Amino acid sequence: MMWYRNTPFTLGAQEAARLWVDDLSAGYGNFLVLRKLCLEVKPGLTVILGPNGAGKSTLLKALNGLIGRSGHVWLDDAELPSQTHEIVRAGVALVPEGRQLFPQLTVRENLELGGWLVPKGERARRLEQVLIDFPKLKERASQLAGTMSGGEQQMVAVARALMSAPRLLMLDEPSLGLAPRMVDELLLIARRIADAGTTVLMVEQNVKKALAVADRGYVMERGTLVASGAARLLARSNVIREAYLGAAACATPQPATAAKAARSSLASARSA
Numbered sequence: 710m711m712w713y714r715n716t717p718f719t720l721g722a723q724e725a726a727r728l729w730v731d732d733l734s735a736g737y738g739n740f741l742v743l744r745k746l747c748l749e750v751k752p753g754l755t756v757i758l759g760p761n762g763a764g765k766s767t768l769l770k771a772l773n774g775l776i777g778r779s780g781h782v783w784l785d786d787a788e789l790p791s792q793t794h795e796i797v798r799a800g801v802a803l804v805p806e807g808r809q810l811f812p813q814l815t816v817r818e819n820l821e822l823g824g825w826l827v828p829k830g831e832r833a834r835r836l837e838q839v840l841i842d843f844p845k846l847k848e849r850a851s852q853l854a855g856t857m858s859g860g861e862q863q864m865v866a867v868a869r870a871l872m873s874a875p876r877l878l879m880l881d882e883p884s885l886g887l888a889p890r891m892v893d894e895l896l897l898i899a900r901r902i903a904d905a906g907t908t909v910l911m912v913e914q915n916v917k918k919a920l921a922v923a924d925r926g927y928v929m930e931r932g933t934l935v936a937s938g939a940a941r942l943l944a945r946s947n948v949i950r951e952a953y954l955g956a957a958a959c960a961t962p963q964p965a966t967a968a969k970a971a972r973s974s975l976a977s978a979r980s981a
């Protein structure tokens with residue numbers, strides 16, 4: 710049995726969100742990792758690619774309020790708050806790298822915690838929906854999360870995030886350390902979530918597989934965006950290979966803004 714129901718997901722948002730990021734800078738103490746990033750996340754599935762240390766996780770943490778940020782972030786027409794609980798209330802959920810489940814709690818209890826902001830009745834309704842969308846989790850509802858395999862835990866983490874009925878779901882390297890079959894399933898789940906109306910922003914190291922399910926992608930290198938575009942165009946261009954080899958910075962003169970960089974890289978990807 711697959712981990713998800715082979716029919717459209719029921720837990721979609723009413724209206725998929727759009728995220729705008731303008732001049733976002735963030736880092737750790739005095740160490741600035743992200744420098745004036747500009748990007749737009751449209752409804753659908755957007756993937757952020759880039760080599761280790763490029764700042765991909767830092768971007769998700771900054772968007773989720775786990776670290777401070779400067780600049781502006783809008784979710785549709787409202788500025789995104791800076792505190793995590795307000796961000797969750799605004800409709801944004803993050804599945805962090807490493808999942809961070811409560812290992813001593815059961816699958817059901819972990820899922821319920823994902824709906825902590827909503828009233829009890831609504832939480833029960835969502836739990837029922839989640840267990841319909843992830844039938845294998847229904848079978849495992851009483852198992853302690855800490856006794857599950859890495860892939861199974863990742864499913865719980867994704868389902869837990871859906872309990873907050875997010876309009877924007879952010880996934881940080883969901884396939885990290887998983888067997889190839891589980892990677893495929895997880896990426897398909899991300900696709901289904903996007904199709905059901907929740908905008909998905911996903912950081913992935915699995916470039917080829919991620920681009921195969923995504924609508925759009927951004928490529929990040931050393932804290933800036935060096936390319937963006939339709940996933941199928943990025944998959945054919947050299948820009949990703951260059952970023953992973955560290956050659957893009959030499960080939961591309963540093964433009965004034967990341968948005969400009971994204972546009973010019975896309976243009977070269979198109980003409981390639």
Ligand SMILES: Nc1ncnc2c1ncn2[C@@H]1O[C@H](COP(=O)(O)OP(=O)(O)OP(=O)(O)O)[C@@H](O)[C@H]1O
Pocket residue numbers: 737740742759760761762763764765766767768914
């Ligand atoms: N808590 C932290 N304190 C200080 N520096 C950090 C912290 N977390 C990350 N960094 C640094 O920030 C930079 C960007 O790291 P980040 O984890 O965002 O990269 P990434 O693109 O997600 O890479 P990876 O794919 O390896 O996770 C790196 O130089 C990293 O060492």
